Amino acid sequence: MTIDGLISEENMLLAEGPAISSRIRLARNIEQYSFPNWATKETKKEVWDLCIDAFTEMKETFVGVEMGTLSELDRDLLFEQHLISQELAGKDTGSGVFIAHNKTLTIMVNEEDHIRIQALHPGLDLKAAWKQADKLDDELEKRVTYAFSSKLGYLTSCPSNVGTGMRASVMLHLPGLVLMEEMEPVMNGISKIGLAVRGMWGEGTEAAGNMFQISNQITLGRSEKEIVEHLEQIVSELIEHEKNARERLLQDRTIIIKDQVARALGILSCARLITSSEALNFLSMLRLGYSLGVVKDFARNDLDKLFVAIQPAHLQKKRNKTMTSLDRDIFRADILRNFMDKNRLSEKNKLGIKNG
Amino acid sequence: MTIDGLISEENMLLAEGPAISSRIRLARNIEQYSFPNWATKETKKEVWDLCIDAFTEMKETFVGVEMGTLSELDRDLLFEQHLISQELAGKDTGSGVFIAHNKTLTIMVNEEDHIRIQALHPGLDLKAAWKQADKLDDELEKRVTYAFSSKLGYLTSCPSNVGTGMRASVMLHLPGLVLMEEMEPVMNGISKIGLAVRGMWGEGTEAAGNMFQISNQITLGRSEKEIVEHLEQIVSELIEHEKNARERLLQDRTIIIKDQVARALGILSCARLITSSEALNFLSMLRLGYSLGVVKDFARNDLDKLFVAIQPAHLQKKRNKTMTSLDRDIFRADILRNFMDKNRLSEKNKLGIKNG
Numbered sequence: 278m279t280i281d282g283l284i285s286e287e288n289m290l291l292a293e294g295p296a297i298s299s300r301i302r303l304a305r306n307i308e309q310y311s312f313p314n315w316a317t318k319e320t321k322k323e324v325w326d327l328c329i330d331a332f333t334e335m336k337e338t339f340v341g342v343e344m345g346t347l348s349e350l351d352r353d354l355l356f357e358q359h360l361i362s363q364e365l366a367g368k369d370t371g372s373g374v375f376i377a378h379n380k381t382l383t384i385m386v387n388e389e390d391h392i393r394i395q396a397l398h399p400g401l402d403l404k405a406a407w408k409q410a411d412k413l414d415d416e417l418e419k420r421v422t423y424a425f426s427s428k429l430g431y432l433t434s435c436p437s438n439v440g441t442g443m444r445a446s447v448m449l450h451l452p453g454l455v456l457m458e459e460m461e462p463v464m465n466g467i468s469k470i471g472l473a474v475r476g477m478w479g480e481g482t483e484a485a486g487n488m489f490q491i492s493n494q495i496t497l498g499r500s501e502k503e504i505v506e507h508l509e510q511i512v513s514e515l516i517e518h519e520k521n522a523r524e525r526l527l528q529d530r531t532i533i534i535k536d537q538v539a540r541a542l543g544i545l546s547c548a549r550l551i552t553s554s555e556a557l558n559f560l561s562m563l564r565l566g567y568s569l570g571v572v573k574d575f576a577r578n579d580l581d582k583l584f585v586a587i588q589p590a591h592l593q594k595k596r597n598k599t600m601t602s603l604d605r606d607i608f609r610a611d612i613l614r615n616f617m618d619k620n621r622l623s624e625k626n627k628l629g630i631k632n633g
Numbered sequence: 634m635t636i637d638g639l640i641s642e643e644n645m646l647l648a649e650g651p652a653i654s655s656r657i658r659l660a661r662n663i664e665q666y667s668f669p670n671w672a673t674k675e676t677k678k679e680v681w682d683l684c685i686d687a688f689t690e691m692k693e694t695f696v697g698v699e700m701g702t703l704s705e706l707d708r709d710l711l712f713e714q715h716l717i718s719q720e721l722a723g724k725d726t727g728s729g730v731f732i733a734h735n736k737t738l739t740i741m742v743n744e745e746d747h748i749r750i751q752a753l754h755p756g757l758d759l760k761a762a763w764k765q766a767d768k769l770d771d772e773l774e775k776r777v778t779y780a781f782s783s784k785l786g787y788l789t790s791c792p793s794n795v796g797t798g799m800r801a802s803v804m805l806h807l808p809g810l811v812l813m814e815e816m817e818p819v820m821n822g823i824s825k826i827g828l829a830v831r832g833m834w835g836e837g838t839e840a841a842g843n844m845f846q847i848s849n850q851i852t853l854g855r856s857e858k859e860i861v862e863h864l865e866q867i868v869s870e871l872i873e874h875e876k877n878a879r880e881r882l883l884q885d886r887t888i889i890i891k892d893q894v895a896r897a898l899g900i901l902s903c904a905r906l907i908t909s910s911e912a913l914n915f916l917s918m919l920r921l922g923y924s925l926g927v928v929k930d931f932a933r934n935d936l937d938k939l940f941v942a943i944q945p946a947h948l949q950k951k952r953n954k955t956m957t958s959l960d961r962d963i964f965r966a967d968i969l970r971n972f973m974d975k976n977r978l979s980e981k982n983k984l985g986i987k988n989g
Contacts, residue, residue, distance in 0.1 A: 536905035536906045540900055543898075550888055
């Protein structure tokens with residue numbers, strides 16, 4: 278598989294309901310080697326080579342790629358697919374990523390830590406993601422010696438990851454809570470119990486399209502099992518809140534919500550240029566309309582794929598050239614109009630959305 | 634003709650291009666009678682009866698109606714049709730309006746002055762409106778004695794109208810200047826030469842739908858002819874500015890303007906509820922799209938009628954009941970969707986609006 282193969286439109290955002298995907302990330306470092314941000318080029322190269330050897334020995338086929346060999350566009354592409362972090366996208370020779378298992382398993386090398394294992398599963402299934410990450414962790418541990426303290430646990434570049442080195446996170450689509458104006462108290466409550474809320478593309482990104490990542494903050498003094506179970510429990514409660522909010526929206530604000538969905542249909546079907554965040558918000562309304570039964574008869578999977586397919590690097594890769602922001606907005610609008618046309622959503626909507 | 638007959642959807646907004654309609658208003662008072670705001674009920678009744686006598690004697694058939702006999706809804710209706718002022722709509726017994734000539738000629742009685750003659754013509758044609766108002770003024774003067782000073786001219790309740798008692802105004806659709814962000818300097822320039830800029834429904838109303846009324850401020854020390862010619866000249870220049878702005882929009886911001894028109898199409902075709910001012914703005918975009926040749930093949934006259942037909946009183950008259958603001962927003966959206974459907978504007982738009 279080449280990098281171009283990774284850009285097939287498939288991605289993980291293919292679960293029905295509020296829970297989009299579950300992710301486990303394990304931070305690991307190799308004993309005797311400086312952490313990447315303090316390491317020399319040579320040290321980083323040695324770590325990279327150790328990883329190549331380890332992954333080559335494994336049964337699983339990994340596609341490995343060094344950041345230095347990729348164009349800026351291809352790095353952005355991997356980032357938009359949630360395969361690498363923004364930090365890794367900015368790195369060079371000696372830093373890279375190994376990808377396997379139909380993109381559910383990725384290992385970033387020489388990002389903030391030597392090794393960052395990531396397993397990504399659709400829907401709310403942190404246990405499955407953990408099992409997969411844990412299995413790879415065991416395989417790797419047979420081949421390299423991790424920096425580990427019997428007192429502290431796994432040692433990491435940033436103290437906030439010391440301990441299990443685990444970050445568990447779930448991507449949630451929460452338009453109901455946003456529209457009912459209940460996200461703020463929910464976010465406050467979540468941060469009080471040691472969890473973090475971030476936007477669709479992680480730290481520092483806005484919650485465009487009403488997508489939120491909920492993750493654990495604490496990695497020390499808690500077992501992996503506890504972290505996973507605690508997050509799963511909280512997220513399950515959040516999903517119930519979201520479902521409840523959606524029901525209330527449909528019952529108490531029927532016409533308002535139908536209007537919002539209908540306007541999203543209208544704009545996605547007609548606009549000649551549209552920004553990424555505006556498009557995400559309208560796609561989010563369409564996804565909500567689908568879950569409420571207000572919009573019907575189209576491939577929701579195709580809709581979900583658009584959340585990633587309309588991102589800047591994906592658009593440019595599709596056109597195979599660098600594009601200005603205005604050109605991207607035009608191309609994005611073209612793609613969205615074609616999607617709406619193909620699914621004849623505007624026409625069906627005349628029947629699908631009833632008055633009252 | 635009854636009041637219900639006046640609600641036929643016809644109105645004056647039926648001229649192509651930026652100039653919608655031209656209006657002449659003459660303020661007159663009858664000698665020996667107090668101005669309406671200081672007059673007793675009896676005095677106002679006497680003035681009203683004098684007017685009935687005068688209009689009955691004339692060849693022309695006038696429909697006369699006293700405000701006290703009308704429901705609030707019907708008064709609002711007359712106001713939305715630009716047949717009476719907001720001030721007259723709030724008056725009672727002894728105040729009223731006489732309407733003739735297919736609604737091009739109206740005479741308000743006991744508004745701010747005893748008599749206010751108004752003539753309204755489509756497009757930019759102040760001379761025609763003046764001729765019509767002037768003719769009626771002569772007819773009336775044969776039957777009542779106007780309060781007139783050889784030094785000051787016609788005497789009026791408010792000093793700002795003393796002199797000719799004339800206000801000439803033109804309603805203009807100026808989306809080009811608004812979108813090119815050139816309305817502010819234009820408005821400043823206009824007020825410096827003694828003209829006023831108001832919104833669609835006169836004093837204190839916003840310029841919803843990019844509709845502006847330009848009128849003279851000065852009534853003293855200038856002849857009627859000078860007032861009319863000066864305003865016509867300035868408005869002609871404004872229309873040239875507007876046409877120029879539209880050309881530049883289409884040349885320099887092609888995709889942006891097409892996007893705006895397309896979004897207006899999308900929202901008017903899909904929305905389930907829409908406020909009056911939002912609807913006016915989207916209708917304004919459609920009207921601009923039509924003039925630029927971006928949207929084609931529909932009855933522009935029907936579009937122009939909507940500017941008035943979607944106003945609150947008109948909606949309620951059509952449904953024949955008092956409606957809440959939410960119910961009106963829903964009904965308004967229904968009417969607009971039906972209009973878009975009937976003209977198949979959304980479908981045609983796929984062909985009509987080309988990319989690039």
